[in-house]
Amino acid sequence: MGVYLFVKYLKDEEFIKKFGQKLKQVRESKGLSQEQLSLLSEVSQSQIARTELGQVNTSISHVAIYAKFLKVDPKELFDFSTVKK
Amino acid sequence: MGVYLFVKYLKDEEFIKKFGQKLKQVRESKGLSQEQLSLLSEVSQSQIARTELGQVNTSISHVAIYAKFLKVDPKELFDFSTVKK
Numbered sequence: 001m002g003v004y005l006f007v008k009y010l011k012d013e014e015f016i017k018k019f020g021q022k023l024k025q026v027r028e029s030k031g032l033s034q035e036q037l038s039l040l041s042e043v044s045q046s047q048i049a050r051t052e053l054g055q056v057n058t059s060i061s062h063v064a065i066y067a068k069f070l071k072v073d074p075k076e077l078f079d080f081s082t083v084k085k
Numbered sequence: 086m087g088v089y090l091f092v093k094y095l096k097d098e099e100f101i102k103k104f105g106q107k108l109k110q111v112r113e114s115k116g117l118s119q120e121q122l123s124l125l126s127e128v129s130q131s132q133i134a135r136t137e138l139g140q141v142n143t144s145i146s147h148v149a150i151y152a153k154f155l156k157v158d159p160k161e162l163f164d165f166s167t168v169k170k
Contacts, residue, residue, distance in 0.1 A: 015149040015159075057144045063163075064100040074100075078148075078160035 017054030018080045024052040026070050028078060040069040102139030103165045109137040111155050111162060125154040 028036055034052070038045040043065060050056045067074040093121040112122055119137070127148060135141045152159040 012146040012149060016146060019145050034096035059144055060104050060148065061097040061101060061141045061142045064097060073163075075160040077148065078158075078163060083105045 012057075013054065016057050017074055018083050019058070019077065020052040020054040020056075021083045022077055023048075023066060023084065026072055027052075030070050032070070037069060039065070041065050096157040097142075098139065101142055103168050104143070104157055104162065105139040105141075106168045107162055108133075108151060110167065111157055112137075115155050117155070122151070122154060127151050 027034070028052075032040075034045050034048045037043075038048055041048075043062065047056060051058050054064075063074050063077060067077055112119070117125075118132050119133045122128075123133055125135075128147065132141060136143050136147075148159050148162055152162055155162075
């Protein structure tokens with residue numbers, strides 16, 4: 001049980017990390033700095049930084065906000081096919 | 086400012102509601118009850134029910150869990166094109 005929960009935890013970490021990498025990738029592809037995205041979205045720069053590092057298990061309302069100000073469909077932020085393994 | 090924040094709040098609500106509708110749609114298309122998804126995912130049935138009703142601003146780790154046990158790509162849960170307006 002302990003091992004199972006540990007594995008589950010690791011998998012979630014991986015997903016959260018990939019989301020962060022994707023967010024960073026899309027943000028950079030739009031030519032925006034973390035600071036600029038912070039100013040647009042009213043999400044603090046430190047939260048954006050920690051999200052991109054995979055340290056924040058962000059909410060779907062934040063996904064919607066990021067997608068809105070990055071001008072992408074929210075589902076694009078979950079397309080991890082372009083993210084490094 | 087008050088009006089702006091109110092509009093922003095409404096928009097988030099709409100996104101969270103659409104996510105819930107989509108989750109329900111995918112779950113039903115897989116022939117799973119809320120109870121069955123709850124047993125598989127170890128997320129409580131009441132939380133699944135509230136998420137489907139758009140009452141929970143769920144985390145991306147829960148998105149990953151739902152996608153895993155519904156056997157869909159996480160990004161499919163954000164494809165709202167099949168969700169009623």
